[in-house]
Amino acid sequence: MRFPLHITTDMLKHQIRHGLKGNTRYPFVLMLEPLYTCNLACLGCAVERHTGKIEDRLTLQECLKAADDSGAPVVSICGGEPTIYPELKGLVEGMIARKRHVYLCTNGLMLDRTVYGLIAPHNRLTINIHLDGLRRTHDQVCDREGVFDKALDMIKEGKRLGYRVTTNTTVFKETDLDEIEALCRLLREHQVDGMLLSPGYSYASAESDFFLAREEIHQKFQKVLELSKQYRLISTPMFLEFAAGLREYPCSPWSTVTFTPEGWRGPCYLIGEKYFRTFEEFWQGMDWDYWESRQDRRCYNCKMHSGFEASVVRGLRNSPKDMLRMAIWNFLE
Template structure:
């Protein structure tokens, strides 16, 4: 199962509680970036372009705990940078698990063999391995040979030790549906617990702007992928409504940038993980002083081609709560493809 039953139940209860309270802007996933430093320089990432004084900065254990408690989201995703470069990352993870937060620790896998002994398997912990395609694709995206093999070894090692493992795949321009389908088959053969998908979004800080997909290109690619995968047992860590959105079948979805707030070494990022319109010092200030209606497709030209899960998954999840019968039908047939 892509998402643990305990997480589904806890998330459902949380969303229902927020709905009954009449809350419109509530977080589902906190994007916690304890550092920007990385041991790779991927062409789709702009984090490593930060000045040295920022790359050398770390959030402390207490700052991470404070951010999680201030935000209140039931799920915490820890990207970076490369989180395994943070000397206190095992303590951070342990403290969040004590608070019964579902933690997704994102990593490229390079440092996994030397740090795995610092973690313990838990239903609250999932390692999220970055893999953007087969070896020739992934190593080109991360601009370094051998990283694909390191990630695969890390997946096998983690699974052998009893850890939950997801993969995180961003599809860039030039990738075909056939190759993507073969890659997903490969990942399922590795017995990963779930796969996370996204189309490459050309946010301003990214280095290689030519590698990104337009929205029509993304929809066409995902429709073709899901057509091929109709009779396959792929486990995606997404709501069926979000997968339907990727295939172009939910054209009216609006972004919910408040659903995945981001706390980094700069502070709370406004308005979302991929756009930088300044930072504020508190979650309360982020939620109350941000003009959310300014952003999203149709409002901000920077968002025109965005289909990224950090903005649209919260919308899809909220929709699935409103339309549970249709959600069940979509889940049964994988995803509706026109």
Template sequence: MGMPLRQSLRVGGYVLKNKLARRDRFPLLLELEPLFACNLACAGCGKIQHPADVLKQRMPVEQALAAVRECGAPMVSIAGGEPLMHPKIGELVGELVRMRRYVFLCTNAALIPRKIDRFEPSPYFAWAVHIDGLRERHDASVCKDGVFDEAVAAIRMCKERGFRVTTNTTVFNTDTPQTVIEVLNYLNDDLGVDQMMISPAYAYEKAPDQEHFLGVQETRSLFQKAFANGNRKRWRFNHSPLFLDFLEGKVDFPCTAWAIPSYSLKGWQRPCYLMDDGYAETYRELLEDTDWDAYGRGRDPRCANCMARRSSMTAPIAAVRASASSTRPGSSETPKHSSRETPSAATARGAPGASGTTG
């Protein structure tokens, strides 16, 4: 199962409109980071390693809305840091819903009981709760006991109040196919979340823990085994089937970093998300002044360390591009199996699939 029908139609129509307009690059999901501060300090997170003065900053609501309008993406993933620490997060989400953007609020869920009254259920809004495993594994991942139970209680509260709830599970090399199966079974069958996202962990250079990111073959083997025996079809994923094929190593896609621009307190981040290539002042500057061909399979050698960071939402674009190219005379641009054997970073975001994780 992929995204809800209404959302699929909206996003599909948006992609088709841009393809008919012959736009080669266009945003699909905006990664919005209105703060960097977090109430947890996860060992695998590289997003909270900022000076104290930066961690105290909060993006004004109008600045965030202006970025959404400037970008024009139909989906917005609000990440951080922990977005619920923003004093006007409810106002920001409400305005985005009124703009008919599909909003995913990425959270560790600890603050949901205190902040839930600031939100209203809507087909345009979903919580994206960070769940890295069952109790022991999740609490170890976030480096604090009791967080798993708080998150489960918060998910139940949200479901009781009529909210759509998705989850985001990040996998490390300490996981096994069985631990992945166990947590997805629990979320799917016992907790009854609407949809789930899963991905290998980002290889953040500034993350305290650098020992547990998955390599390419480890990633493929883990997901091949976890998805076997009909599990992949049974679980309610908020992923394109193309992305799941990608995780299993069945297919490869060109990097489409332009599809998920990131806007934070520092401005428009130049790709990719894991590299420190500076910021652009405007979205147009980001789009027009970036050497996009240097990324992915391009000339930048740092990209050799990337396998799975590409979001589930960029895979359909890559597939559309490949399909369109294959219909042109002399075209040979088709998805290829990757032969790279370097360590992987991963798509912890996603929105929707691509929503960013919060620690």
């Protein structure tokens, strides 16, 4: 299976539960940013995500309440760099106690000091290590030498210790897809449990020259679509076809909700137009019809998985063929 069975069944139960209540919009994933502090200043990152002070962080209780309020079955702990968060052990264990599936999204530099040996492997915990290319490219994007080698060492060590380990790669304008194929080949040799390739999106506070326009995304993801036939990519086939320009979906901005030291970010993970103190204020304060329509100018070039994988899932009910493809993709490949 591409995903552990309990993740698949929990996601199905979550959808059935909301379907029985008549809900058409509900969170699938909570993007939890417990702090803005980071030990890197990567070239494609939003400024606020790596210039925070240690006090610019959420309390453990605020993090756990955000999970309770959103009800999302998956929690992606990001930031900033989450392995810097002082209460990380309590946060991960608190999420697991709530039967959430935790993706710890990290650059890998501190895993051996703050995760390995301190937080036990668990079938609800995935270590998700960011790699934007091979050594030269990744170190250039991270603006520091040695980051790639450390990340690769932490992948090896994580697998040795029994953690589920995946990787996350952002495709930028200058990304060489032949290099990405070489990266996929290397990661397969190290037996990673899955690889996510996603088109970069231009944060308002990030340098825009790195990012892809819609037509450039289509071109690069036609190659990624081919790679998905050889490597264990964890983006759904329908999403990759969407990224390659072969099909169209509305956005589902409500499917991935984001909680930060500033509050609930609206409308989505990428666009912080407004922050809300409570989840209820956020949920009721968004014009979801408007943001689903993608008519806002900031949405034109966006094809991020965080907004569209849920749209793929919603569309399955209208296509028995896609539903069968999804089942084969998840269970048999």
